[in-house]
Amino acid sequence: MSHPTTHTSSNGQSLSLGVIFLTIFIDLLGFTIIFPLFPAILDHYLTVEGTGGILGWILARIDQFAELAGSHANYRAVLFGGVLGSLYAFLQFIFAPIWGGLSDRIGRRRVLLITVTGTTLSYVLWFFSGSFLLFIVARLVGGAFAGNLSVATAAVADVTSRENRAKGMGIVGVAFGLGFLFGPAIGSIASFHDLSKSHPSLTQFGVNPFSLPALLSFGFSLVNLIWIWRRFRESLNPADRSSETVRIRHPLHELIHAEAGPARRTNWLYFIFTLAFSGMEFSLPFLAAERFGYQPTDMFKIFVFLGLVLILTQGGIVRRAVPRFGEKPVLLNGLFMVCLGIALIGLAGSNPWFYAGLAAIGIGAGLTNPTVSSLVSLYSPPTHQGRMLGIFRSLGSLARGIGPLIACLAYWWLGGTITYLAVAAVVIAPWLMTLHLPKPEK
Numbered sequence: 001m002s003h004p005t006t007h008t009s010s011n012g013q014s015l016s017l018g019v020i021f022l023t024i025f026i027d028l029l030g031f032t033i034i035f036p037l038f039p040a041i042l043d044h045y046l047t048v049e050g051t052g053g054i055l056g057w058i059l060a061r062i063d064q065f066a067e068l069a070g071s072h073a074n075y076r077a078v079l080f081g082g083v084l085g086s087l088y089a090f091l092q093f094i095f096a097p098i099w100g101g102l103s104d105r106i107g108r109r110r111v112l113l114i115t116v117t118g119t120t121l122s123y124v125l126w127f128f129s130g131s132f133l134l135f136i137v138a139r140l141v142g143g144a145f146a147g148n149l150s151v152a153t154a155a156v157a158d159v160t161s162r163e164n165r166a167k168g169m170g171i172v173g174v175a176f177g178l179g180f181l182f183g184p185a186i187g188s189i190a191s192f193h194d195l196s197k198s199h200p201s202l203t204q205f206g207v208n209p210f211s212l213p214a215l216l217s218f219g220f221s222l223v224n225l226i227w228i229w230r231r232f233r234e235s236l237n238p239a240d241r242s243s244e245t246v247r248i249r250h251p252l253h254e255l256i257h258a259e260a261g262p263a264r265r266t267n268w269l270y271f272i273f274t275l276a277f278s279g280m281e282f283s284l285p286f287l288a289a290e291r292f293g294y295q296p297t298d299m300f301k302i303f304v305f306l307g308l309v310l311i312l313t314q315g316g317i318v319r320r321a322v323p324r325f326g327e328k329p330v331l332l333n334g335l336f337m338v339c340l341g342i343a344l345i346g347l348a349g350s351n352p353w354f355y356a357g358l359a360a361i362g363i364g365a366g367l368t369n370p371t372v373s374s375l376v377s378l379y380s381p382p383t384h385q386g387r388m389l390g391i392f393r394s395l396g397s398l399a400r401g402i403g404p405l406i407a408c409l410a411y412w413w414l415g416g417t418i419t420y421l422a423v424a425a426v427v428i429a430p431w432l433m434t435l436h437l438p439k440p441e442k
Contacts, residue, residue, distance in 0.1 A: 017156065017159060017160075017168060017171055019227065019228070019231050019232045020152050020155050020156055020159075020171070020172070020175075020232075021171050021172075021174070021175045022175075022224070022227060023112065023116075023152055023224055023227065023228060023232070024149065024152050024172060024175035024176065024179065025175040025178050025179050026179075026220045026221065026223060026224040026227075027116070027119065027146070027148070027149065027152075027179070027221070027224060028175065028176055028178075028179020028180060028183060029179045029182060029183045029186070029217075029220050030119065030123065030183070030216075030217035030218075030220045030221050030224075031088075031142075031146060031179070031183065032179055032180050032183025032184055032187070033183045033184070033186050033187035033190070033213050033216060033217050034187060034210075034213065034217075035183065035184045035187060037187055037191055037210055037213060038080060038084060040191065040209070040210075041080075041084075041135070041210060042080045044208065044209055044210070045132040045135070048130075048131075048132075049131070049132055053132065053133065054132060054133055054136065055132045058080070058083060059080070062080060062083065065409075084139060086400075086401040086402070086404070086405065087136075087139055087140070087143065088139055088142065088143040088146070089143070089397045089398070089400045089401035090143070090397070090398070090401045091140060091142075091143025091144045091146070091147075091397075092143055092146050092147050092149075092393070092394065092397035093394045093395070093397040093398040093401060094144075094147075094394070095143075095144050095145070095146075095147035095394075096147035096149070096150040096390045096391070096393040096394035096397060097147075097150070097387060097390035097391045097394050098147065098390070099111055099115055099147045099148055099150060099151050099386075099390060100147075100150040100151060100154060100386035100387050100388075100389055100390020100391070100393070101386055101387040101390060102386075103151045103154060103236070103386040104154075104236070104241065104383060104384060104385065104386035104387055105241060106241075107234050107236050107241070108151050108152075108154060108155040108158065108232075108234065108235050108236050108386070109228070109232050109233070109234045109235075111148065111151050112148055112151055112152065112155075112228050112232065113225070113228055113229060114145075115145045115146075115147070115148035115151065116145075116148065116221060116224050116225045116228060117145075117225060118141060118142075118144065118145030119142055119145045119146060119148070119221050120218060120221040120222055120224075120225055121141065122138050122139075122141040122142035122145065123138070123142070123214050123215075123217045123218035123221055124218060125137060125138035125141060126138040126139075126142075126210070126211075126214035126217070127206075127207070127211045127214040127215055127218060128205055128206035128207065128211075129206060129208060129214075130203065130205075130206030130207070130208055131206070134206065147390070147393065147394070147397075149393050150386065150389050150390035150392070150393035150394070151386060151390075152172070153169070153172055153373060153377075153389045153392075153393065154236075154377075154385045154386040154389045154390075155235040155236075156168040156169060156171070156172055156377075157377040157385045157389065158235035158236050158237070158385070159235050163323070165374045165377055165378055167318070167319045167322065167323075168374075169369075169370035169371070169373045169374045169377070170314045170315060170318040170319055170370040171315075172370065172373065173310070173314035173315075173318070173366065173369050173370045174311050174314050174315045176369075177307050177310040177311040177314060178307075178311060180303075180307055181303075181304060181307035181308070181311070184303070186213075186216060187213050190212045190213040190216055191209075191210070191212075191213065193212050194209040194212075195207050195208075195209075195211045195212050195215075196208050196209055196211065197209075236386075237382075241383070261379065262375070262379040262437050262438055262440075263376055263379035263380045263388050265433060265436070265437065266372060266375045266376050266379060266392075266437065267376060267388070267391055267392050267395055268395075268433070269372070269429075269430035269433040269434060270372050270373075270376070270392060270395060270396065270430070271395040271396070271398070271399050272399075272426065272427075272429050272430045272433075273335065273338070273368065273372070273427060273430045274395070274396045274399035274400060274403065275399040275402070275403045275406075275426070276342075276403065276423045276424075276426040276427050277338065277365065277403070277427075278399055278400040278403035278404055278407075279403040279404055279406055279407025279408075279410075279423055280342050280345075280361075280407065280420065280423050281404075282403070282404030282407055282408065283404070283407045283408055283411045283416075283419065284302065284345075285302075286408075286411055286416070287345065287411075287416040287420070288302060288354070290416065291348070291349075291354075291416065292351060292354065302358065305355065305358055305359075305362075306358055306361065306362050307362075308362075309358070309359055309362025309363060309366065310362050310365055310366045311366075312366070313362065313363050313365075313366025313367060314366045314369065314370055317363075317366065317367065318330065318366065318367060318370050318371065321367070322371065322374070326439065327371045327374050327375050327378070327440060328371075328375070328434060328437055328439060328440075330367050330371045331367070331368060331371040331372055331375065331434050332431060332434050332435070333364075333367060334363075334364045334365070334366070334367025334368035334371065335364065335368055335427055335430055335431040335434065336364070336431060337360050337361070337363050337364030337367065338360070338361055338364030338365055338368060338427050339364075339424045339427040339428060339431065340357075340360050340364070340424075341356075341357045341358065341359070341360030341361035341362075341363075341364055342357070342361060342420055342423050342424040342427065343357075343420065343421060343424040344356055344357030344360060345357035345358065345361070345420055346416065346417050346418075346419070346420025346421045346423075346424065347417065347420075347421075373389070373392060375437065375440060376388055376389060376392045377389060378440035378441070379440060407419065407423065410422065
């Protein structure tokens with residue numbers, strides 16, 4: 001039975017935001033736990049299966065790409081991880097508006113239960129993925145159901161007033177930051193214990209060296225599912241439910257045919273920003289290793305530093321800045337800081353300047369992400385929150401799918417300095433688009 005949460009109940013709002021926070025955090029924890037494992041996954045399946053089948057086909061395409069772009073010492077492992085990450089992101093891109101639109105019709109709680117169940121099953125497949133094909137299937141299933149982040153974001157819009165929308169989206173940003181911070185760390189620690197060696201009899205069922213991270217992801221997702229079932233009250237008011245039939249369409253089709261206005265424009269500027277930001281983020285280890293001789297342990301320090309700055313910004317500065325200055329001015333300053341930070345990193349010749357650039361990027365991204373999602377929500381009618389925020393999350397997934405590939409190609413062809421200055425120049429486009437956005441009605 002549904003129990004709509006009203007905006008007038010502060011206790012209900014706090015409970016719902018707390019559940020949504022943990023839902024997103026646990027979801028991201030299970031998703032990011034695989035990030036540090038990509039190189040070892042490639043080595044494992046190459047040893048087990050050789051270069052035949054779908055793995056051999058993927059590696060052949062990677063080799064062809066490397067010939068065009070110019071080889072790099074670890075290009076196979078890096079691009080293999082990029083391909084798998086892009087595969088997951090493209091599935092999110094396709095399914096985010098579908099789940100978002102469906103939640104506008106049948107409610108957030110039911111869709112979250114469906115999608116988290118699917119995510120949990122994807123980790124079961126990963127646990128038993130003795131073959132590379134089954135591993136790919138697990139990633140496909142996981143990516144399809146991971147579009148539920150748009151539903152959780154829409155639920156934040158349901159339980160926050162228009163005046164506090166950016167604060168609510170800041171909580172979403174903190175959950176994202178913590179998930180990306182702790183997920184890779186847990187994955188690295190879990191990779192030290194190989195269940196296929198400690199329990200060799202289980203290998204006949206497909207248990208592999210990465211089954212423990214899969215088991216942990218399954219556990220997180222199962223806790224998430226139980227948490228939603230027990231504590232998440234339906235956040236969508238019955239009066240705001242959409243009566244439109246949910247149609248499975250290409251997300252770009254949805255955006256192109258959406259009503260012209262500031263919501264659509266904000267989605268486009270977010271796409272351009274995420275395209276640039278994800279390209280910078282993915283190529284950052286190349287620049288750090290080439291320019292400063294960073295090892296993998298140093299890379300971890302970089303992303304922890306960036307994650308902490310993001311969390312502090314989204315959890316503290318945004319909550320105070322938006323009520324005082326408004327979403328649009330905060331977004332403009334955030335985009336400016338990201339542009340400045342990327343340019344600083346591109347020109348940095350020493351560690352202090354490198355970390356100054358990272359700090360500027362962290363502050364800028366921390367200001368940008370919650371305010372841009374808040375603006376999309378504020379510009380959208382209540383009956384289309386899930387659909388428009390689904391398009392929003394979907395475009396972010398598309399950008400994260402193609403941004404790293406474009407950035408790596410540019411990096412190998414043009415070098416780090418020119419690539420990063422070019423990426424900084426790209427961020428100017430969403431800054432200019434923001435200038436023409438109207439002040440949202442509160």
